Amino acid sequence: MKVLLALLLLICAPVLANSQQPQLTYALRYSAPGSERVRVTIALPDAQAAPLTLVMPRAIPMGYGEQQFDRYVDPVLAFSNLGEPLPVRRTDGPRWVIGKAGVRVRRIEYEVNLARMEREILGASDSSMVRPAYVGLLGYSIFAFVDGFEDQPIRLHIDGPAAWPIFSTLAPRMPAATGSTAAQAASFYVLADSQIAMGPKLQVQRLTGAVPLFVALYAEGGVDIELHGKLALEAMEQVIAYFGGAPFPHYTILIELLRPVSPEHRYGFSMEHLDSSTYYLGMDRGITSKSSAEQRDRERFNFAHHIAHAWVPKRAYGEGYFPFTWELAPVIDTIWLSEGFVRYLAIEVSSAGRPESESKAYRQRMLDGLRGIVAESPAFIRRMTLVELSRVGSTRYSEDFRTGRNLFSRGALMAAEMDERIRERTAGKKSFRDGMRSLMTWSVRYRRAFHIEELPAILAEGTGVDTREVMEKWLRPL
Ligand SMILES: [Zn+2]
CATH class of the missing domain: 2.60.40.3650 (Immunoglobulin-like)
Incomplete structure (x- = not known):
């Protein structure tokens, strides 16, 4: 994967203009x-x-x-x-x-x-x-x-x-x-x-991983930046290992833990960027020595999810993501992939490294949660194809989070079924991860958005397994 890393750094490195x-x-x-x-x-x-x-x-x-x-x-x-x-x-x-x-x-x-x-x-x-x-x-x-x-x-x-x-x-x-x-x-x-x-209240920590990791934090209450940094570093290392290399020369986790400005203000969404991710959250999301294992798991998972977006869709994307239209939100057909596949791989990296029985139980619990979201959705949303839902979610993903939740849940369940099929057909030698690495290699090589119809072939290049049937099943109305 060294070649991939070098290529990625090449296309992402800032152009150093002659200062003269x-x-x-x-x-x-x-x-x-x-x-x-x-x-x-x-x-x-x-x-x-x-x-x-x-x-x-x-x-x-x-x-x-x-x-x-x-x-x-x-x-x-x-x-x-x-x-x-x-x-x-x-x-x-x-x-x-x-x-x-x-x-x-x-x-x-x-x-x-x-x-x-x-x-x-x-x-x-x-x-x-x-x-x-x-x-x-x-x-x-x-x-x-x-x-x-x-x-x-x-x-x-x-x-x-x-x-x-x-x-x-x-x-x-x-x-x-x-x-x-x-x-x-x-x-x-x-x-x-x-x-x-x-500002004087900004805290910054530099950590050493596969690439330097910076944690920048502002909190309106007592939290432990070292604990946030530990979780962020674990998440970054897990995701880099999953893809086999980092596409960025450094990475920043920017956390703001805030007291609400008004009862109408919403805290809880995070946002991914090329070389960073932002977490503008309520104080309840602050980590201290008293935080439970579940809360630490939740924050590490959230970091892993948003760090993984630096690969998908920031550098491997469907149409509409890039070049970006700044004045009107683009209508995108593949949010189920960007959000769902990345959620699934965050589940994968978060379950790895645990004892086997615990790892299986964690994966099961997370997938059951996604099935629950889909099962409880209104019928009119269940009847939409994933492409239709993605077009609606292009402007209303978090505004009406029923669309967002359905997109990531159905996309992640698609990825889980693809993974099962790949593992079964290759006797465990290949997995969904090889498909995702293949998607990255393809995106670096062609430097354009992929079309949905191209996906099965791109994934099969890394796995040798055709997952078209699984994709088409999940794209249809439920
Ligand atoms: Zn996301």
């Missing part, structure tokens, strides 16, 4: 503790002919829904190559037209109101936040792009209040209390998919 050449630069400034706003300045590589269009994301990669982050952007300012202010006009959708014909644009500046964002976005996992001694920023909630510049490498400068430690998932390191840092992103997608955390 003009480069697209983003400067993010959070000026003072307690401030509700961040300011972002985009400096174009050269003054560009106006008009340009500035676009703020409304869709989140793998978010299966929309958030109108443009609502929190105000004001937007622009300047010419001579430093003169330029006209800015808001248009339909999350867009601003910058400048007018005959002038050149050098710089665009805007502010994002983070406090309002957190008040109005009720799903904690979709919002950035400010506290008196901490700021947590999701890239796609604060970074806009200039239409046509999405594929250019970006230099990012981050400034915070004096002596604040600043952490970026793009260049993770133990943060010094310097109030500034810098990083590089290969494209807007990579920048938007990253996170920034800063």
